[in-house]
Amino acid sequence: MPPAPPAAVGPPPAPALVAAATSSPAPASPSSSADHSCTPVGRSFPLATRIHGGPDVYEGGEFGGWYLDLVNTTRHTCAGIHPVVVLVDERHALKPSQVRLEFQDGARKRAVRFESTDADELVGAFGGAGLTVGPGRTLTVKVRLAVTEDAVPNEVTANAAVVQRHGEDGDWVGQSNDYRFGIGSAPAARHDTTPTPEGLPFTDAAEELASTGPAVAAAVLGTAALLLVTAGAILRARGRR
Structure with missing residues (x-):
């Protein structure tokens, strides 16, 4: 069975996630059997x-564009899809207020x-109602990112x-490659770890999600809280490989 945030009640959720859950209206769920059509089978991501096409360096206040490809490897429509971008900076100095990110959702740009x-x-x-990717199709989402002028030089x-x-x-249904960039100067060259759909750590992710009580308290499962904490657990599980 695919991993999903369990329903066990754990410690009280972090304030930021409670705020996200209570202040963000839940989008309309995709209806019919398409809801679970992308459920992972075995150890394969559907x-x-x-991520591709992004600049190596971001200067303060200037947007840089890149693309996120979502390739549906199944014979079913994948609806209700929410990519979750995770940023890790080497100096642990980057703040949420210093990052601006927008994605193209049809004719609309969403922050x-x-x-x-x-x-x-x-x-x-x-956010929004979620993206939809047809069977065997590729959806390329345009994204643009900027950092504020007060962000310190960083990787x-x-x-x-x-x-x-x-x-x-x-459900966790996809995981991208790492996109490395610098703030103020280009990052040092490193090996790019691009995951494939096969052999990814669903077992580790399930164990991690089971241990993160704040993510799964039923009273705070708003859209933003669910997706944000799921992504955090995924990242930690991936880092332990």
């Missing part, structure tokens, strides 16, 4: 995910609000976890 986690990650969920790794929402539940 959505192959890739992504970032929250900080207790592990100094910045996590931002794509940042961006990664997209992909969650399919089902009402007050969700």
Whole structure:
């Protein structure tokens, strides 16, 4: 069975996540059997995910554009898809207020609000009703990112976890490669770890999600809280490989 945030009640949720849950209206859930059509089977991700085309350096206040490819490897429509961008900076100095990110949702640009986690990650969920990717199709989402002028010189790794929402539940259905960039100067060259749809740590992710009580308290499972904490758990599980 695919991993999903469990329903156990744990410690009280972080204030930022409670605020996100209570202040963000839940989007309309996709209806019919398409809701769970992208449920992972075995150890395969149904959505192959890739970040590409972004600049190596961001200067204060200037937007840089990049793309997020979502490739549906199944024979079913994948609806209710919410990419969640996770930013990890080497100096642990980047603040949510210093990052602006927007994505193209049809004819509309939507802003992504970032929250900080207790592990100094910045996590931002794509809102709205969710993206839809047809069977065997590729959806390329245009994204643009900027940092404010007061952001200190830094090196940042961006990664997209992909969650399919089902009402007050969700599945981890995709994981992108790492996109590394510098603030003020280019980052040092490193090996780019691009995950494939096969062999990714669903078992580790399930164990991590089971241990994160704040993420799964039923009373606070708003859209933003669900997606943000799911992404944080995914990132930690991925980091332990």
